[in-house]
């Protein structure tokens with residue numbers, strides 16, 4: 001794995017980078033907000049280190065390198081023993097190199113390693129006096145921290161009383177599990193607060209907040225146990241001699257929740273390979289864990305090995321963090337789509353400015369439901385923290401509220417089902433189309449009745465809903481079986497409307513095959529593809545006997561699409577039979593079937609195409625007038641194809657003719673520049689007169 005480094009080109013860029021990192025670290029360690037995600041922060045810090053290596057005489061005094069918490073925070077309660085940070089490795093090679101340097105330092109190989117989860121929260125020291133929890137201190141700058149004793153009693157896993165009356169300090173990480181984070185944001189927003197962007201920020205903000213009207217629980221995971229100045233000598237000596245794994249076992253016996261006893265149990269390993277094996281195992285577990293981890297901590301287990309390795313001013317030399325790739329990135333929410341599922345559930349989905357997480361490009365993230373959007377106070381244009389681990393569907397954790405510019409727009413909730421137009425049942429958190437499972441039916445019937453398909457006048461979504469609700473129609477063929485009597489039973493259906501609808505259905509029966517095919521809604525066959533298929537095969541029977549190979553003769557159908565069309569047509573057998581039996585036309589006027597499709601060796605070979613637009617690519621632009629005035633764009637395209645041409649929406653060198661009506665703009669200009677033939681609507685109407693509807 002490579003470790004990306006921000007490129008710093010000169011002293012000014014260096015000074016800016018130092019300022020940015022210090023500001024981000026201050027925000028991160030104080031209230032859990034930060035304008036940078038972890039990757040962006042790490043890259044900048046590495047860039048600073050690279051620049052400082054090359055310009056050691058120009059290092060700024062407030063540079064974050066070599067300092068705990070980037071030098072951003074201070075506290076007023078001194079630590080009895082410095083609370084250090086950890087150095088990082090990012091790959092097996094770097095880890096192997098680290099063990100080699102450790103071996104050199106100790107003068108022998110470390111006897112064994114303890115391998116545990118690196119919990120993604122913030123470090124605290126918990127002081128127990130004779131078994132009573134008396135003080136809680138943040139890490140601060142490592143030398144002194146802030147007193148956060150007000151949080152005592154809100155940290156699961158950190159008892160107020162130990163099982164033995166000992167004086168010790170327990171060190172560990174405070175974090176919010178996924179469930180605690182969700183609960184915290186619910187409570188916080190219910191109190192009018194902004195939701196936290198992620199669990200880490202939530203625990204930092206919560207731990208430091210005093211005098212809040214509410215408390216939200218967090219969890220403590222211990223990873224260190226040490227004597228305090230008041231600890232009795234015998235115990236202090238004993239603790240000093242214990243291996244890390246033994247200390248953790250002791251902490252657990254005292255009643256403290258330790259990192260060792262989580263869903264990622266700590267193991268001890270003796271070889272590099274064993275450690276790396278465990279690193280892989282933990283990395284694989286990560287997506288399923290109920291709390292966030294950002295790596296694995298590997299520690300020389302024996303006290304003697306630790307002592308021999310020693311510590312630097314920022315980090316111990318006997319331990320290392322093997323960082324896992326960040327699973328959270330900040331990006332922007334550009335749109336919200338509303339998709340209707342099979343059961344009618346209307347689910348929002350966030351469209352993101354694409355962002356790379358763990359090597360995958362993320363463009364969508366789930367948003368649960370409208371209540372959740374409101375709770376999180378999400379807005380379009382917001383910077384959002386996106387979380388994706390393993391193959392789990394990416395989710396938006398929350399907006400990064402302090403990055404708001406004021407240009408963010410509210411997310412508009414649908415007022416009608418976006419699929420079928422029915423009312424929405426909003427009584428539950430998950431909104432549902434009132435048609436439930438019938439939603440799909442209403443949508444597909446409305447589509448089939450639409451202007452570009454069967455063009456059944458008087459059959460809009462409202463009427464379709466009425467027919468479905470009355471139980472009169474359960475599929476497309478049922479429409480053509482409707483009787484006058486049945487229609488008259490419906491509300492708001494008088495004699496005239498009934499007769500009009502029956503007449504519209506009679507006309508629909510005569511529509512060309514291309515429109516019938518389109519109305520069936522076979523995936524991958526929209527309007528123009530349906531026309532191509534219909535023209536190619538001429539009859540529905542020919543389409544039904546065509547195999548994938550035969551379908552690939554149609555332009556635009558490749559080896560992937562062909563089999564799925566074959567399967568869907570086969571699934572529609574019964575429906576197509578019933579439509580044909582109801583008198584629906586199943587042929588394409590003017591089309592001649594291909595020789596192969598009719599499976600007749602004596603069939604004549606294709607005759608040359610003598611239609612006026614044969615072989616031509618035609619683009620229509622501007623408003624049509626004269627005989628073409630009433631034609632929709634789709635009907636114009638149908639006309640072009642009937643006359644042997646291919647319709648296209650953009651002008652290129654391949655275009656043969658541009659039909660330019662009133663108000664034609666850039667397409668006309670482009671045609672002129674490219675020297676492409678232009679025709680006015682009237683002129684074009686004459687050219688295709690034989691094919692006009």
Ligand code: IVH
Pocket residue numbers: 084085086116117118119120121122123172173223259297316319321
């Ligand atoms: S040991 C002297 N163990 O990671 C050893 N730290 O990036 C110092 N952390 O400051 C820490 N899980 O806040 C240790 N299992 C674990 C940890 C852990 C998370 C945090 C801790 C530390 C930071 C360094």
